[in-house]
Amino acid sequence: MRRLKPLVVALALLAVPLTPTAAAALPAAEAAPPAAWVGSWSVAVTPPGTSGPTLTGVTDTTFRQIAHLSVGGPQLRLRLSNVYGSKPLTVGKVTVTPRSGDLNGTPTVDPTKLAPVLFDGRASVTIPVGADWVSDPVRIDVPDDSDLVISTYFPGPTGTLTQHPSGFASRFVATGDQTGNDGSSYEQLAGTARYVIAGIDVQSRVRGSVLLFGDSITDGSASPVDQNLRYPDQLADRLQAGPAARDLGILNMGIGGNRLLDNAGTAGDSTLARFDRDVLAQSGVRTVVLLEGINDIGSSRGATDPAQLIAVQRQFIHRAHEAGLKVLGATLTPYEGAGYYTPEGEADRQALNTWIRTSGEYDGVVDFDKATRDPAAPGKFLPAYDSGDHLHPNANGYKAMAATFDLRQL
Numbered sequence: 001m002r003r004l005k006p007l008v009v010a011l012a013l014l015a016v017p018l019t020p021t022a023a024a025a026l027p028a029a030e031a032a033p034p035a036a037w038v039g040s041w042s043v044a045v046t047p048p049g050t051s052g053p054t055l056t057g058v059t060d061t062t063f064r065q066i067a068h069l070s071v072g073g074p075q076l077r078l079r080l081s082n083v084y085g086s087k088p089l090t091v092g093k094v095t096v097t098p099r100s101g102d103l104n105g106t107p108t109v110d111p112t113k114l115a116p117v118l119f120d121g122r123a124s125v126t127i128p129v130g131a132d133w134v135s136d137p138v139r140i141d142v143p144d145d146s147d148l149v150i151s152t153y154f155p156g157p158t159g160t161l162t163q164h165p166s167g168f169a170s171r172f173v174a175t176g177d178q179t180g181n182d183g184s185s186y187e188q189l190a191g192t193a194r195y196v197i198a199g200i201d202v203q204s205r206v207r208g209s210v211l212l213f214g215d216s217i218t219d220g221s222a223s224p225v226d227q228n229l230r231y232p233d234q235l236a237d238r239l240q241a242g243p244a245a246r247d248l249g250i251l252n253m254g255i256g257g258n259r260l261l262d263n264a265g266t267a268g269d270s271t272l273a274r275f276d277r278d279v280l281a282q283s284g285v286r287t288v289v290l291l292e293g294i295n296d297i298g299s300s301r302g303a304t305d306p307a308q309l310i311a312v313q314r315q316f317i318h319r320a321h322e323a324g325l326k327v328l329g330a331t332l333t334p335y336e337g338a339g340y341y342t343p344e345g346e347a348d349r350q351a352l353n354t355w356i357r358t359s360g361e362y363d364g365v366v367d368f369d370k371a372t373r374d375p376a377a378p379g380k381f382l383p384a385y386d387s388g389d390h391l392h393p394n395a396n397g398y399k400a401m402a403a404t405f406d407l408r409q410l
Contacts, residue, residue, distance in 0.1 A: 037077070038284035039209040040069045041148070042199040042251040043164035044258075046268040047084040053173075054163040054193060057086075059156030062179055063195055064107045064172040064186055066149055068228045070209075070236040070250040072098075072142040073202035078117055078135040078150065081198040082127040083277070086159035089127045089196070091119075093153040094135070095179040098142045105226040107172040107183035109149050114180055115140045132198060132281070142202060144247075145240050150197055151179040165266050166256050167194040168220050168230065192225060201283045202249075208286035209249035210235075210410050211279060213271070217333060218254025218291055222387035222394060229395040234402035239410075246407050251285070253278045259295045260312040261304070267295070272315055280323055287410050288320050289366060291330035293352055294391075298335065302344025306351040313352075317361055328409060329362035331369035333401075336379035337390030346379050364409045371404040372397055 048054040053061075076096070082089040094117035097109050118136045119125035127133045142148060153176075171194065172186035212218050212232045220230030236250040257267030268274060271292050279288060293309045313329065320327040331353040335341055353369055356362065372393060374382045381390060385397030393401065 033205050033207050035203050035205050036284060037201045038071065038073075038204045038206055038249045039211070039251045039282045040071050040076075040200050040202045040204075040249045041067045042253060042282060043167065043194055043197075044253045044255045044268060044274065044278050045081045045083050045162045045164055045198050046255060046266050048160040048163060049165060049193065049266050052191070052193070054161045054195060057156060057158040057160055058154050059158070060176055061156065062151055062153045062174045062177060064149060064151045064174070064183070065167075065194055065197055066104070066147050066169050066171070067197065067200055068169070068233065069142055069144070069146050069148055069200060069202070071202060071204055071206050071247060072144045072146060073204040074141050075137045075139050075203040076142055076148070077137050077201050078197065079132055079199035079201070080125075080127060080135070080196050081132045081162045082196070083130055083132065084160065084162040085127070085129050088129060089158055089161075090155055091125050091127065091152055091196070092155045093123050093177055093179045095151045096138060096140065097149050098140065099147050099149055104147065105170045107149075107186040109183055111180055111182045114151075132277075137203070145236065148200060152196060153177040153179050161195045162198075164194040164198075164255070166219055166221065167192040168223055168225050170226055199251075199282065204249070206247040206249060208284040209251050209282065211251040211253055211282060211285045211288045212291070213279065213288055214254040214291035214330070215258040215295055216254065216256035217294075217392060218252060219256050220252070220254065220398070221256055222389065222392040223398060224395060227395070229398055231393075231398040231401040234399050235405060238402055238405070239407065242407060246410070248286070248410055249284065251282055257295055258292065259299070260292050260309050261296050264295075271312055272319075275316065275319055279320065279325070285325060287326040287328065289328045289330055290316055291332070291368065294332050294335060294349065297345045297348045298338065298340035300345075301340065302342040302346075302348055304348060306348045306355070309348075309352050310355050313356075314361060326363045328364045328366050329356040330366040331356050333368050333393065334373045334379055334381050335391050336377070339389075339391075341390070364406075366404055368401050368404060371400050
């Protein structure tokens, strides 16, 4: 909608006598955010894997994938990615439908509720290599905290497919264009990688989104599939349970194995190398939370200078601030007992955590280390929070992480 010029607005207000009731309502009306595009769900994309459809590509194939939205609205739009494709990617047809959580882990939908997704008014789109593509708005009401089922048909041959390696949700495949099918023609694919679908925006009056940037702990490693118990999911649940004024979208930009300093193949580009795409290109972001560094420390067996890790985090803070974003630093969780643990690495983790807590360079701190460590052995997870690999929390540990946030900071 075109905005009225200030003079026109002023004259209109002067022409309407303000009753006491109307005058009292004005501050609340001015404080309410207008409807805008806000990120509700996302994944960070990576290069193809070493096997499977992401490497070989597909022909005459439909994927059905499920995304769990944080906030809803009366319209949505999809972001598709061919960032790491080997050739222009033709998407033949896409449909979406919301559904209740009781069908989680299945491809089943009500076919009468499937809505077509268009691209510049057309059912098909060809996405250039290295690019993302945003769909036209889809007028379909999606509730908060709900599943969206996305069916994408690829006539192919596609070449390699851009992916997110670990989606912690079941995905399904069928031969031919099955975008309008009830689910009976689909078979479950092994693994949980996501293909091509990179983000979902909704039109909403919430005050924006919080972007959680990190590695496998943000991504949700060791969390149960199809149960939405990663720490970003459980943080979204906390926000939904609180006052409406605190409603915010949650965007998960974690990648298993990701690092501050180095690109790592299917673990994705390094923190700063993916900053523009994974932070600045997202819709409605207000606050970013950074949890990165344990893979740099662990993979080097403690040989990485903490000053290097701090330098990258400083760059992240500067770039976020230049974009007008608030940025919170998250302390690294314990890892004693993990496969790549060393005493030297533990000293590096403590040094980085001390800087995050005390430097004052972040706009706030989320102390995941304090929330999850064993008081009797501070280098280790509290046993009730340990998934068993001594590196990743279990669902209870992710709950403790989500509970650590002061929601007012967001």
